[in-house]
Amino acid sequence: DAHGERCAAALAADGVELSAVVVHRGATTGVALICVDASGENQILAIPGANALVAPPAPCGAAVWLCQGEIPTDAIDGVLSAARADGALSICNPSPVNAIDPSLVGRFDLAVVNELEHEALRGHLPGRVVLTRGARGAVLLPSGEELPALPAHAVDTTGAGDALAGVLAGGLASGMAIEDALRLAIAAAGISVEREGCQPSYPTRAEIERRLSSPPPGPGAPRSSD
Incomplete structure (x- = not known):
């Protein structure tokens, strides 16, 4: 269509x-x-x-499989099977949280959840979790390491969580350490919220790297007059 x-x-x-x-x-x-x-x-x-x-997928040699909750349960189970067959990292972004079987979430290697999802899935999460906190950045669990967000002027938060999850998965697939991949992902989400829409708001790799190298000033910070 x-x-x-x-x-x-x-x-x-x-x-x-x-x-x-x-x-x-x-x-x-x-x-x-x-x-x-x-x-x-x-x-x-x-x-x-x-x-x-959406039907259960077949193994394809992927390094990372990323799945969310808006597909059938058998397809989510199929993602887990395909990831095992590929020897790949499996990541779950259980959104919307009321649409996914909680027992499946804990079978993934890593979950990316916001604070509401974290509370709703307590007791069902895997050993490694990225807890996203909007303008406050994210926390790696169980270590508790906090990664702050860069200043951003939000006009539309639609799709920011998807931007973060996608860039995180891409970074991990390229061999980055999870801390470095998450810094990229947080920066991508920060750019996304400054733009209207969902897919059109997603930045390029070059835009993300520019944001990390030259972050915008925070609220109340002095700005250049030129």
Whole structure:
């Protein structure tokens, strides 16, 4: 449909490999109605469409498998099986938290959760967790290491968690230490919230590295007059 074609075109323009994309004739692409308030926070109503038809994947030699909660339970279980077959790191971003079987989350190697998800899944999380805290950055658990966020002027937080999870997975797949990958991911999420929309808000690697090398001033900091 038109939504799917538009998404695929945008991904292709960014150099994303699309050979594994499956088109379900007669199904609609999943969509979401997103309401954003004056502070940039959002409420989301999702219509799954073809997301509800995702089948369990096959192993493909991936270094990292990243999964979230808007696909069927058997597909999530299939991600775990494929990750084991590939000898890969498995990451779960259990969002929306009420759509995923909690018993599956603890079988992943790493979970990326916000504070509400962390509380809802207490007792079901794996040994390693990235706890995201919005403008306060993130915490690595169980070590408790805190990684701060850079200053950002939020206009739309939609998709920031997805930006963080995706960049984290990409960094880990490239061999980065989790602390370094998470710093990249936090910076990516910070850029994302400064832009409207979801997919269009995601920065390039060059933009992320520029943000890390030249962070914006925090609230109340002096600004250059030129």
